[in-house]
Amino acid sequence: MSDPAITESASRKIRVIQPGPMTLIQDRGRTGFQQLGVSVSGAVDVDSLDLGNRLVGNNLDSAALEIMLGGLEIEFSHDAIFAITGAELVATLEGVPVSPGVSYTAHAGSHLAFGMVSNGLRAYVAIAGGVDVPELLGSRSTHLASEIGGINGRSLVEGDVLTIGDILGAPVTGRVSETDESAAPSAELNIRVVLGPQDDEFSQSGIDTFLSSTFTVTDQSNRQGLRLDGPQIESKSGRYDIVSDAVVNGSIQIPGDGKPIILLADRQTTGGYAKIATVASVDLPELGQASPGTAIIFTAISVADAQQLLVDRFERVNAIDLEKSVDSISVQVDGEEISVGVAENANSQIAEINGNIYPISVDEYTPAD
Amino acid sequence: MPASGVAVGEGSVAPRTYPRILAAGDSAIVIELGSEIDPAINSQVFVLAKLIQAAEMPAVVELVPTYRSLLVSYDPLVSKHDDLVDQLAVIIDRLEAAVESASGVRIIELPVVYGGEDGPDLDSVADNAGLTTQQVIDIHAGVDYRVYMIGFAPGFPYLGGLDERIATPRLKTPRISVPAGSVGIAESQTGVYPNASPGGWQLIGRTAAKLFDVANDAPSLITPGSKVRFVPVKSHE
Numbered sequence: 001m002s003d004p005a006i007t008e009s010a011s012r013k014i015r016v017i018q019p020g021p022m023t024l025i026q027d028r029g030r031t032g033f034q035q036l037g038v039s040v041s042g043a044v045d046v047d048s049l050d051l052g053n054r055l056v057g058n059n060l061d062s063a064a065l066e067i068m069l070g071g072l073e074i075e076f077s078h079d080a081i082f083a084i085t086g087a088e089l090v091a092t093l094e095g096v097p098v099s100p101g102v103s104y105t106a107h108a109g110s111h112l113a114f115g116m117v118s119n120g121l122r123a124y125v126a127i128a129g130g131v132d133v134p135e136l137l138g139s140r141s142t143h144l145a146s147e148i149g150g151i152n153g154r155s156l157v158e159g160d161v162l163t164i165g166d167i168l169g170a171p172v173t174g175r176v177s178e179t180d181e182s183a184a185p186s187a188e189l190n191i192r193v194v195l196g197p198q199d200d201e202f203s204q205s206g207i208d209t210f211l212s213s214t215f216t217v218t219d220q221s222n223r224q225g226l227r228l229d230g231p232q233i234e235s236k237s238g239r240y241d242i243v244s245d246a247v248v249n250g251s252i253q254i255p256g257d258g259k260p261i262i263l264l265a266d267r268q269t270t271g272g273y274a275k276i277a278t279v280a281s282v283d284l285p286e287l288g289q290a291s292p293g294t295a296i297i298f299t300a301i302s303v304a305d306a307q308q309l310l311v312d313r314f315e316r317v318n319a320i321d322l323e324k325s326v327d328s329i330s331v332q333v334d335g336e337e338i339s340v341g342v343a344e345n346a347n348s349q350i351a352e353i354n355g356n357i358y359p360i361s362v363d364e365y366t367p368a369d
Numbered sequence: 370m371p372a373s374g375v376a377v378g379e380g381s382v383a384p385r386t387y388p389r390i391l392a393a394g395d396s397a398i399v400i401e402l403g404s405e406i407d408p409a410i411n412s413q414v415f416v417l418a419k420l421i422q423a424a425e426m427p428a429v430v431e432l433v434p435t436y437r438s439l440l441v442s443y444d445p446l447v448s449k450h451d452d453l454v455d456q457l458a459v460i461i462d463r464l465e466a467a468v469e470s471a472s473g474v475r476i477i478e479l480p481v482v483y484g485g486e487d488g489p490d491l492d493s494v495a496d497n498a499g500l501t502t503q504q505v506i507d508i509h510a511g512v513d514y515r516v517y518m519i520g521f522a523p524g525f526p527y528l529g530g531l532d533e534r535i536a537t538p539r540l541k542t543p544r545i546s547v548p549a550g551s552v553g554i555a556e557s558q559t560g561v562y563p564n565a566s567p568g569g570w571q572l573i574g575r576t577a578a579k580l581f582d583v584a585n586d587a588p589s590l591i592t593p594g595s596k597v598r599f600v601p602v603k604s605h606e
Contacts, residue, residue, distance in 0.1 A: 031442075034433045036581075036589040037519040136583045146523050146564070148583050197391035197399045243406055244520065244527070246433035246440035248397045270435055270520030278394030281445075303450040306395035310445055 012129060012164040013077040016156050017111065020071025025131050025150035025162070026265075027063040030139035034269040040249065041143040044223055044265045044288030045122055048086035052126030054322055055083035055103040057172030062130030062165070063140040065156075067123045070116040072156075074125075076106045080164065081128035081173045087120030087289055096359045101177035103128075105356040120289035128172065132165035143266060145224070173356045175322040188214075188295040189286055193252065193277035194303050198242060201274040202254070206234035210276055211298055215260060219292040223266035226290060232258030235274065244272040250279030250287075252298075262287060280306040282313050328352050388461055390454050395445050398453060400461065403437040406529065410437045411517050415594035416468050420460050428453060434593050435518040436527070475595040476513060479561065479576040480602040481552055483509075487575035494537045494554060494571050506601055508532045509552075509573065513596040514559065524563035524581030524589040528597060531559045543569035550576045552599065561597070563589070577605035 016023075026049065029042025043049035043066055053062050065072065070089045076082075083103040084091055091098050091114045093106055100123075106112060117123060133140050133150055142150030151160060199207060215230035233254050240256050247253070251263045253273040262279060263271070264287060279287065280301060290296070328341030341352040342360070351360045389401040400417065403410035414434045421432060421441065428448030433440040443453060483506045484491040495502045514528040521527075536557040544567065547553075551562045553570030562568060563580035576599075580590045591597060 032431055033523075033588065034431055034440075034442075035519060035593055037521060037523045037525050038583075038588070039523075137586070137588060148523065194392055194394050197393045197401075243404060243436045244518070245399065245401075245435040245438045246393075246520075248393050248440070248442065250394055268521055269433060270518065275393070278392070278397075281395050303392045303395055307445040307449055310395060314446060 011077065012080070012166075014080070014127065014131075014162050014164060015075045015077065016158055016160040016162070017073040017075055018071060018113075019156040019158055019160070020067055020069065020073075020114065022068040023072045023156045024066045024068075024142045024144075025063050025133055025156070026066045026141050027130075027139055028061055029141055029265060030137050030143070030149065033137050034246065037269055038137060038148070039143050039146060039266055039269060041141040041149065041223075042139070042265050043124065043141075045086055045124070045285040046288075047285040048122070048124045048288075049126070050317070051101070051177055052083045052085040052124045053130075055085070055101065055172075055175045055177060056081050056126050056128040057103075057167070057169070057175070058126060058128060058130050059168070062126070063133065064124050064126040064131060067114060067125065068121060070114045070123065072125075073111060073113040075111050076108060078108050078164070080106045081167075081171055082106055082112065083126050083175070084123060085126070085177075086123040087117040089117040089123050090115035091123075093359050098359045099350075102350060103173050103175040103357065104350070105173050105358055121291045122288055127164050129165035129167045132163045145266060145268075176350075177320065177322060186286070187293075188297070189283075189290060190297050190299060191283050191287065192280040192301045192306065192309070193250075193298050194280060194306050195277045195300050196275070197278070198274040199276050201235050201237070201240070201242065202276055203234045203236050206236075207276070209233050210260070211300055213297075215296045215298075217290050217292050217294040217296065221290075221292060223264055225264050225267060226262040226287060228260045228262065228296060230259060233260065233276065234258070240273050242272060242274050244270045247271045247275065248278060250281065250284050251275045252277045252279065264288065280309060282306070282309045388464075390457060390461075392450060393440065395450070397440055397442045398450070398457065399438050399440050400457065401438040406436050406517065408515055408529070411515065411529075412471070412594075413464060413468055414439050416471050417461065417464055418594075420463060420467055421457070424456075424460060426453070426456060435520070475592070476598055477591055477595055478598045478600050479552075479578050480605075481510070481574040481576045481599045482603070482605055483574035483601055488552070488573040490537075490540070490553075490571035491573045494535060494573055497537050498535050500534070505535050505573065508535050509554075509559065510599045510601050513598050516591055516593050516595050516597060519589065519591065519593050522564065522566065523583070524591060526560060526591045526593075526597065528559050528561075531557050533557060537571045539569040540571060543567055544572075547572065548575060550578065550580065552576060561591075563591075574599070574601075575605075 026043040029040040084100045094110045147153030215228040218227045220227040253261045255273045328339040393399045402413045418432045418434045428443040431442040495505045514530045516526045537554045539555045547568040549565045552574040553572045555570040
């Protein structure tokens with residue numbers, strides 16, 4: 001059952017009422033141009049991005065909003081389907097609390113507002129159809145340092161109007177993620193790494209320090225990387241420079257002060273510091289939620305084990321049933337048959353009417369029409 | 370601006386044999402062909418990249434050639450590390466023969482207005498070198514510069530081959546904004562800024578050529594493995 005207003009491909013926009021500290025348009029990143037110095041960028045917590053896109057029925061390469069610390073408020077110009085994932089924060093649709101991990105229907109003119117995050121760093125809001133800024137080199141992702149992608153390569157500002165893409169196929173609403181595959185933000189992270197590629201630049205004592213110490217995320221951290229504080233990691237030669245070569249998402253560089261830098265989505269394509277280890281890909285999304293003060297312990301695993309973890313996650317994610325969780329009944333209203341249902345989800349209640357999911361509160365019912 | 374790639378200090382590590390195939394995590398492999406900045410090693414990197422590209426391996430997502438290594442980024446759900454290492458080893462075995470038959474290098478000519486507003490530091494570079502400005506221009510434009518790699522920023526070339534006679538220290542105070550296309554010298558490196566950015570290089574000229582255009586599917590005028598030739602012109606036309 002589909003609401004014709006939602007599939008309409010006419011003008012579909014959202015307007016930024018308040019941008020919050022930093023809200024960015026991100027997709028899965030701009031791959032294929034690193035040899036020309038173009039940073040990959042993209043969502044730092046790609047698991048949360050993926051979950052949001054799945055919940056609203058988007059292709060996984062659709063762009064969403066990455067909301068650092070919260071504070072965003074947007075207005076929908078049209079009936080829209082959206083889902084929130086990632087960091088824990090309070091969000092309301094027309095004042096009614098909405099839960100993470102649910103695809104809701106928002107009516108034209110309604111406001112979606114976010115409080116500040118209470119745990120983690122970045123929340124995502126995916127909208128059915130995806131945020132449709134022009135693709136540059138195959139991606140809509142914003143890279144702040146080179147001012148590429150999104151809107152003029154910058155974070156959103158008050159008054160920005162973003163076009164939402166057409167919905168492909170039947171609109172999807174009422175999807176609920178019972179098992180949240182997105183990163184569960186935590187004050188202490190155990191991050192699995194594969195040693196190398198330049199671990200032989202470090203003494204055994206340096207490797208031991210790296211794998212046995214607790215490091216702390218400093219406030220000198222951003223989308224380019226996390227700078228960690230902790231004991232100094234000893235190199236064999238007393239130097240940490242190498243002839244510059246390529247880096248990857250999760251490369252752990254040790255610069256001259258001996259303290260690790262974990263490179264993330266917005267990293268430059270090349271670097272001149274020795275890389276002691278590389279984060280296992282399955283653990284990268286958690287790092288995108290690591291706020292300053294987060295403790296990090298590294299554990300070395302084999303490449304084969306890291307790849308098996310990826311296979312396991314892929315199978316687990318594909319097995320998740322996002323189908324509707326609301327049991328609905330059919331009722332006659334003024335001679336017309338409609339299906340209705342009410343369910344509890346996380347910290348709020350949801351209602352289904354004719355296949356659309358709306359947030360409801362105890363004494364208030366959202367759809368105004 | 371980036372520091373020059375720094376060679377590993379003598380005696381810093383035990384001698385290694387190259388090529389080395391190393392894991393860069395679970396989704397990339399780095400093939401090191403040497404540890405130094407060396408034109409012959411750098412040429413091998415680009416030949417290797419071509420061989421891997423031609424092999425059309427389904428797992429390979431992206432190749433990133435640098436001074437002396439090649440990063441092979443891949444999808445581990447398509448090929449596992451060990452299998453890919455075996456396939457790459459077969460290709461590396463063919464490298465030597467392929468280097469010998471490698472064809473010519475692309476030369477990119479950049480028209481440059483030297484001095485004046487376009488190159489406000491030309492005089493100080495000349496003073497530092499004990500040369501006339503014309504001699505600096507002749508020396509700078511008299512060499513084809515190898516593009517060892519592109520990194521640091523979109524389209525930013527790491528060029529090799531600057532004549533040591535015109536090597537000049539960086540500015541003591543970096544400029545807040547350097548115009549796009551500026552040609553500069555820093556120590557024994559020369560380079561050209563694809564986009565406006567802060568920078569501490571001594572600016573000797575500027576090209577009006579559009580070096581990087583993100584809206585173009587081939588966004589960078591300068592490509593790694595090519596050579597850059599600066600051609601002195603009187604004005605930007």
